[in-house]
Amino acid sequence: MTLNTETLASSDGAEAVIPDPRILLYPRLRKSPFFWASRRHGVAMYSVYNHTYHPRHYGDPVAEYWALLQGVTLWDVGVERQIEITGPDAFAFTNMLVPRDLNKCEVGQCKYVFLTAEDGGILNDPVLLRLGQNHFWLSLADSDILLWARGLAHNSGMDVTIEEADVGPVQVQGPLSGKVMAAIFGPEVLDIGYYRLREYTLDGMEVIVSRTGYTAELGFEIYVKNASREGVRLWDTVWAAGEPFGMKVIGPCHMRRIEAGILAHGCDITYQTNPFEVGMGYDWMVDLNQEADFIGKDALRRIKQEGVTRRLAGVTIGGPALGTFNDGSMIEAFPVWRSGHRVGEVTSACFSPRLERNIGYAMVPVGLSETGTELEIETPSGAVPAVVVPKPFVDPTKNIPKQSFDAGNGHLLTGT
Structure with missing residues (x-):
């Protein structure tokens, strides 16, 4: 019950490991406009x-x-690559990609959406921007959705153009x-x-x-064209x-995003994770009653009927302070144990300076996802106690980002 360990260079000839290796800067990898x-x-x-x-x-x-x-x-x-979908069938095509009903998305509105595979797995969780009746951007998380979308469009009979916009x-x-x-x-x-x-x-x-x-x-967010x-x-x-x-x-x-319950694709959610396993109210992002036959609809209907076997839970984690997640302190998921058996894994974790404790998200069996459940988590410092707690950890109703302004002076209007 130990994490993979690394040995630093020592006088006895042990293998040398550089704890913070550089990343190579060279032409093959892309560079953002900034x-x-x-x-x-x-x-x-x-x-x-x-x-x-x-x-x-x-x-x-x-x-x-x-x-x-x-x-x-x-x-x-x-x-955040912008996949631009245009053409006479752009609405129908985009509505096929996501489980949310885009009839409820007005021009000039944004939606947080999942893109699901035929088995209900989450391929990406972009912010969708509706710029026109048949004009959409998908502001992508980390996965090759341009290739997925173009593959779906090929021989679909739909009149759509799918490009990576210079944005x-x-x-x-x-x-x-x-x-x-x-x-x-x-x-x-x-x-x-x-x-x-x-x-x-x-x-x-x-x-x-x-x-x-x-x-x-x-x-x-400011999106610049001709970026x-x-x-x-x-x-x-x-x-x-x-x-x-x-x-x-x-x-x-x-x-901050772990405090807020914001998911990271590739960590908290992957193509092997379905929306009903995520919790935190994201069930509403799957509209099974809509007329559109979106990709994964049959699978997600079946999953909802049968119920899920695991769920992403919030946890507080004991032991020494963990890192900041983006500092290289969490190279792999942390194993989760219960009564001597491995039952899941921590997908994201950090030390919250504001809450002054370690917090994270753990994918565990449904029966172990209830508030107050005691677990054991294997961190780089060893096995430590953990407890399932409600999530998100801070501002669960998102009152902070929804605040309004007094446009006359730029001050926040509190209580809105």
Whole structure:
């Protein structure tokens, strides 16, 4: 009952392991439209996401966490590739991809969606943006949905065009994000509702602004068109507007997304995970009563009828403080044990600075997913006790990102 261990170089000739190996920068891997701009701020660690270099942090993930909670932050999320679906049958085709009923998605609205396979597994969990009656973007998590969508369209008889748009998003997140956005776009940008979007022309750049983000904090995303040409210019424009408000450039803050119950594709959900196993109210993302015959509908109907055998549970974890998840401290999933038997695994975990305890998500049998269930989790420091707790850990009704503004001064209107 031990995790894989690594041996550092020692005088007795043990095998040498470099605990923090570099990542190779070279032409084969893609670079986001903001690669050279974000690099100027001192990227300390990259990963590869959608075949693209992605800044994970800039030296101190804990300081980045507090900057997000207390101020305003700028993120290079150009790795979120935009799959553009257009053509006379674009609505019907896109509605076939996702279990949500897109008849309930207006033009100018965004939806968090799952893309499911024929067996009900989750292939991706993008934010969908509806730009027109037959015009959609899928802002992707990490998987090759462009190939999947094109494969489905081939010989489908549908008149659709599926391309990767030359579009790149940045995120502006944190309680002061509204002030920065108002400084860039004017106070009317604060009227954009939660999960809504609006188009702008900014100094000749065509952009789309949405009230979305990967934080469950107040925030926006700015999608710039012609990103291969305009990406650095947009970045510099946002940075210049944000500096007076103390803006910090950070990577994706996994401590905050774990607190908020935001899932990470490839960790908490994969193509081997179905929506009913996820919990946290995501059942509503599967509309089995809609007329459309979306991919995976029959399988998901059967799964719902039969019930699932496992569920993603929230856990508090004992022992020494875990890392920040994006610092290389969780190389593999942590085994979960009960009465001497391995029963599941922790898919994401970190130490929450605000809650001052280790928290995470564990995929375990349904019978062990009830609040108060005691488990044992194998962390890098050894086996430690854990307890199943309600999730999300912070702001379960998402009141923080849904807050409204006073457009006259950019201040938040509390209690909304």
